[in-house]
Amino acid sequence: MEKNWSLETICLQGGYEPEDGQARVLPIVQSTTYKYSDPDFVADLFDLAAEGHMYSRISNPTVDAFEKKMAQLEGGVGAVATSSGQSATTLAMLNICKQGDHILSASTIYGGTHTLFASTFKKMGIEVTFADPSLELEELVKLAKPNTKVVFGEIIGNPGLNILDFEKFSKLAKEIGVPFAVDNTLATPYLCRPIEHGANIIIHSATKYTDGHATSLGGVVIDAGNFDWKENGFSDFVDPDPTYHGISYVETFGESAYIVKLRVQLLRDLGTCLSPFNAFLMHKGLETLHLRMERHSDNALRLAQFLESHECVSWASYPGLQSHSSNEASKKYLPKGCSGILTFGIKGGIEESKTFMRNLKLAAIVVHLGDARTSVLHPASTTHRQLSEQDQIKCGVTPDLIRVSVGIEGIDDIIADFDNALKSI
Template sequence: MTNQWKKGTICIQGGYAPKAGEPRVLPIFQTATYKYDDPDQLEKLFNLGAEGHLYSRISNPTVGALEEKFAKLQGGIGAVATSSGQAALLYAILNICSAGDHVISSASLYGGTVNLFTVNLKKMGIDVTFVDPEASQEEILSCAKDNTKVIYGETIGNPGLDILDFDKFAEVARKLEIPFIVDNTVGTPYLCNPFEHGANVVVHSTTKYADGHAQSIGGIVVDGGNFNWANGKFKDFTEPDASYHGLRYVESFGNAAYITKLRVTLGRDLGACQSPFNAYLTNLGLETLHLRMERHSQNALDLAKWLEKHPKIRWVNYPYIETSSQYDKAKKYLKGGGSGLLTFGINGGIEDAKRFAKSLNLVALVVTLGDVRSCLLHPATTTHSQLSEKEQIASGVTPDLMRVSIGVEDIRDIISDFEQALESI
């Protein structure tokens, strides 16, 4: 019956089903380890021969409930929660790639992801080629190499707000017989299901809309269970793993091979696990995701339309306004709204933009997004400041771009705050 639940119901009741006399609300299992009476049972757990919790670096009941809820909400077969969104993305890549491998990525990315790909993955021997998100299928295919193992993109590029052309990128992945990984943080499971559009693995920074209150750092990797890891290109999934006495992941776990391998190797060895307390807070946030995303999206649309008419605003970008170049793709891939991010440029340049930011009262200058509270940022001098000017432009960041994460406050108060701040310049 739970498989037929709508997303709003999954947000509230998915992942945790208490038995008679148990807590109605998911509790915090704040423990590092677990007690067993039978040494043979514990041995089976260590050898992946039985289900259960043996150490909270690998699994925990509170974290497990969040993982199950998120997997159901996103439409996957399983998930692993991590300490941050960056850790989730790193795990998603390292579970497939090793030194000498190659990744193709859309260039419209969060600045931290660009740094991860160009600096630390490079140090690990993994090469990344960035492609224009508007490039043709043939142009993207021309970037492929014999060692290409992944194609990657963001549902809604942050902060360029490009809507990923799922059909095109998924077709490239199919032709190359490699997995398609998508960061759906800004899209959220409520507005977009990348698995319906050809994705194989989805990652999120749960710090953002999933938590929704800017209280807990976290990330999650969701497995669609829809990729053939036994196609001959991914030997780590089919050949014996010496650290588990020769276990073969596809043979032992079938379509759950990817997420199982991620948990029991990267989770075990690198240890970037999500804490039970953060999982508890994130689960609370998810209970209202469906309500918040409707309000985030409507507020952002209303503000974008208001800004379009203001004489001191040079340009406005929001995927759900009809003047946006991304409008058709937004309507195709996003269901029910364009999420809570919008960008705009102010007449007068960076000094007027700074004066505007200082004059805001309700909308705060904050390094985050996806919060119930509205906040603003200048990416060129903050989140994307470590990129070159060329890399910034490729990521969708222009010098005058201001990014707003619209909260769920009364839109009349948000517009009033913008109006008085614009009067100061």
């Protein structure tokens, strides 16, 4: 790949470089296994001494091209694709943490991630502290423990829509000597590149804007290659791995130690691999990422401005609005646009909100976001339903909150649909 390519060009041509006579469009290699003529070469594959595909649970040519494109877009040294965004978060954390360890996470995160951390990880013996991201750095440092292994946050909180203070959280992670992992699902690498702001590990639910058309589940973990595992005392990356004849990931793979370990240990053992067909669709979806994110952002801002001034709306939240608490941060970290998610509350209460949603014609009620089509959802009764009301509030979910995933349809049509539905209340 040309190192000076723009993000727009990487979206189209990154990840896959066909040779003469090969398919111009990335092919789907729908195969579980691969043919070899030399048994010694296969042995080298299993010792991680040679490059190649041994089995599609660990790697596959189509999946590999998608992973490379994501790594190029984020500016990382490597990536691993997984079967879902949830599995990407799980593997990203388990690659660092084990029983007895601790995670320091921002509280304003997706409900599914909150449940994963608070419930499933707790059963595994991994403790998680959820911190208000608006706390001062000194207060956040006090929440760290001797066994803290990673700092976690979402670039745009879902659905609170707060923008993470990269500078503060990067300093936090450096001060306690742990990696800084961020979920970049809502911003995408086109709107924000977290590595440039101090992040070490990037996570995506590729199901959302990466795919962009609500067809495929998938996730990605990207390694920035900028964390010193040996210097910071992470022995699992330094000590010999007996399952690969005593290999040391740091000594053998250098800056790629984290992502190689994730692939050959966790993907190998847990099997949460991405299918070649889904990788093909997501690689294809990335070809229009830059165009879609511009349109999503423009439409969301226009709709947010309309809702903010509507007589039936009690409040509207979107980082691009001057009234939003993260507006200044959006200018710093999201100069190209604030993505396509907004939230708002309707005067009256939950019954009025239900009436509004039932009367939408263009927008649909969907348990999803990041689709090219506009959709709405009531998070308190759906995605964040498992959380207590107190934890919902900490995540930025109020009882009246309606989340809108603004699509790329004509903005006048979207606004007319919302206006008509609001008038029905």
